[in-house]
Amino acid sequence: MKRALITGITGQDGSYLAEFLLARTDYEVHGLVRRSSSLNRQRIDHLFALDRSVSDRLHLHYADLADASSLAMVMELVRPDEVYNLGAQSHVRVSFDQPLYTADVVGLGTLRLLEAVRHLNRSQPVRFYQASSSEMYGSAPPPQGLDTPFHPRSPYACAKLYAHWQTINYREAYGLFACSGILFNHESPRRGESFVTRKATLGATRIKEGLQKKLVMGNLDARRDWGFAGDYVRAMWLMLQHDKPDDYVVATGQTFSVRALLELAFSLVGLDYQDFVEFDTRYTRPSEVDVLLGDPSKAMNVLGWKPEVDFRGLITMMVEHDLELARRERFASTYRQT
Ligand code: NAP
Ligand code: G4F
Numbered sequence: 001m002k003r004a005l006i007t008g009i010t011g012q013d014g015s016y017l018a019e020f021l022l023a024r025t026d027y028e029v030h031g032l033v034r035r036s037s038s039l040n041r042q043r044i045d046h047l048f049a050l051d052r053s054v055s056d057r058l059h060l061h062y063a064d065l066a067d068a069s070s071l072a073m074v075m076e077l078v079r080p081d082e083v084y085n086l087g088a089q090s091h092v093r094v095s096f097d098q099p100l101y102t103a104d105v106v107g108l109g110t111l112r113l114l115e116a117v118r119h120l121n122r123s124q125p126v127r128f129y130q131a132s133s134s135e136m137y138g139s140a141p142p143p144q145g146l147d148t149p150f151h152p153r154s155p156y157a158c159a160k161l162y163a164h165w166q167t168i169n170y171r172e173a174y175g176l177f178a179c180s181g182i183l184f185n186h187e188s189p190r191r192g193e194s195f196v197t198r199k200a201t202l203g204a205t206r207i208k209e210g211l212q213k214k215l216v217m218g219n220l221d222a223r224r225d226w227g228f229a230g231d232y233v234r235a236m237w238l239m240l241q242h243d244k245p246d247d248y249v250v251a252t253g254q255t256f257s258v259r260a261l262l263e264l265a266f267s268l269v270g271l272d273y274q275d276f277v278e279f280d281t282r283y284t285r286p287s288e289v290d291v292l293l294g295d296p297s298k299a300m301n302v303l304g305w306k307p308e309v310d311f312r313g314l315i316t317m318m319v320e321h322d323l324e325l326a327r328r329e330r331f332a333s334t335y336r337q338t
Contacts, residue, residue: 001057005078007032007065007113008086009042014133015043017068017084017233022047022054030078032063032071032087043190065109068116075116082240084129085113087161091194092135093285095156103159110163113179114170114192124313127177127240129166133160134184134225134251134292145249145295146182153287164247171245179239183292184251187314188229189321197226200265201318202325207276208269209326211333214276220259223291227252228309238303251294252307262317268319 004021008014009031021027024327031044048055061077063070075083088106089095096101108129117126137144138153152158164180171178191198196217203215227250235250259273266273299305309317 001028002026002082003028003030003078003080004082004084005030005032005074005080006084006086008088008131009033009060010040010043011086011090012188012192012229013186013233013236014084014086015190016188016229017086018044018058020230020233020237022050022057025053028057028059029073030059030061030080033060034064035062052105060096062077065105065112068112071112071116072119075120079120079124080126082127082129083113083117084131084236085110088131091192092154092156095154095159096286099155102155103162104157106156107162114166114176118170118174119175120253121174121176121184125177125306127245128167128170128179129165129236129240129298130178130180131236132164132167132180132182132247133157134182134249134276134294135289136161136164136182136319137292138289142255142291142293143253143295144293146247146298154285158291168247171279177240177245179234179245180247181239182247182249182294183232183235184225184227184249184292185320186227186229186232189318190229191318197261197315197318200258200261201315201322202260203276204265204269204271204273205319205322205326206329208271208323209330211326211329214278216278216280216283217258217262218280218285219288220262220277220279220289221257221290223255223257223293225251225253225255225292225294226261226311226314227307228314231309235299235303235305238299238305242303246276246302248299248303249294249296250299250305250309251296253294253296254311255291255293256311264312264315268316269323
């Protein structure tokens with residue numbers, strides 16, 4: 001049995017990665033969870049309801065990327081073969097409101113974890129995956145690949161870049177098997193509700209079901225290379241199975257505007273987005289990343305990775321999921337009124 005430790009297991013990617021590893025029968029999965037006043041495990045609850053041959057291989061531990069001693073304790077207790085560092089304050093807009101917190105968790109948090117991994121690596125081999133981000137490219141002109149110089153445009157992106165270089169330095173300085181995956185935007189029905197794709201699919205479907213009248217958005221001209229999270233966690237795993245630690249870009253190689261996203265999401269429920277979408281500066285950023293378009297050729301050639309879900313398939317999947325949620329909510333409210 002291999003042991004994997006995932007920070008951020010309660011998040012979108014953490015939940016897909018845990019599911020992916022548990023589906024392979026040779027993994028025990030350990031997840032790091034934060035203490036909060038109410039439980040936040042909706043994305044992984046279903047894994048505990050599975051057959052015991054699966055659920056018995058999933059274990060949660062309290063710790064926090066801001067707390068080095070808790071990371072060291074979990075590392076010592078679990079003694080993982082693979083560590084996936086997915087934990088983060090991952091919202092770019094919010095990072096402008098909480099730059100120090102973001103730098104602490106995203107930047108120093110990775111360093112704290114790397115130190116715990118380095119210590120364990122002295123007595124057993126540990127492989128480390130860092131969740132780096134296409135946000136690090138910021139204003140670099142597209143397409144962005146491994147040779148593109150970084151130009152981060154937010155506190156989040158600066159913190160991710162710090163963590164990216166620390167990961168590379170631990171590989172070069174200590175010979176750690178450390179990989180940095182520079183992942184472009186990836187989405188799913190489990191995407192946090194304030195990210196733009198989910199906001200669009202929830203908005204369109206709730207408007208369709210009469211639960212909401214309008215959708216207030218920011219910059220519709222920004223373009224992103226959007227893929228499916230389920231495809232992207234496979235790339236994380238492939239990086240740690242390779243015989244040599246390295247860095248990779250994971251992307252679809254296609255880019256669409258937020259406007260095109262809205263057009264598609266609304267058209268899938270038979271509506272025209274222009275009748276419902278309004279603009280508010282509340283949702284703009286002090287400095288924006290205009291265009292992201294990744295070059296995933298190395299991941300494809302070296303790891304044999306390729307995305308299986310395209311932009312249309314992704315948004316259709318999310319709209320279908322959110323339409324079902326909206327219908328249930330409408331039914332529950334009608335039922336309450338009668
Ligand atoms: P997400 O849904 O926002 O999940 C973030 C996870 O980090 C949650 O489990 C969260 O726990 C945890 N976390 C937050 N602060 C923490 C702390 N102080 N200590 C420990 N854990 C903490 O993010 P995601 O979309 O799954 O992304 C996964 C990782 O990939 C993140 O590092 C993100 O920055 C990076 N990334 C994402 C994308 C993308 O498009 N999704 C692209 C490139 C890189 P709670 O549930 O308790 O809040
Ligand atoms: O969905 P977003 O908030 O994602 P963003 O900023 O690209 O960051 C995501 O992807 C990164 C990878 O590149 C990750 F590292 C990061 O953790 C996160 O997962 O915004 C996408 C675009 C932006 O240009 C934003 O300005 O959509 C634009 N946008 C327009 N209206 C909006 C809105 N974004 C949000 N969140 N909400 C809006 O109302």
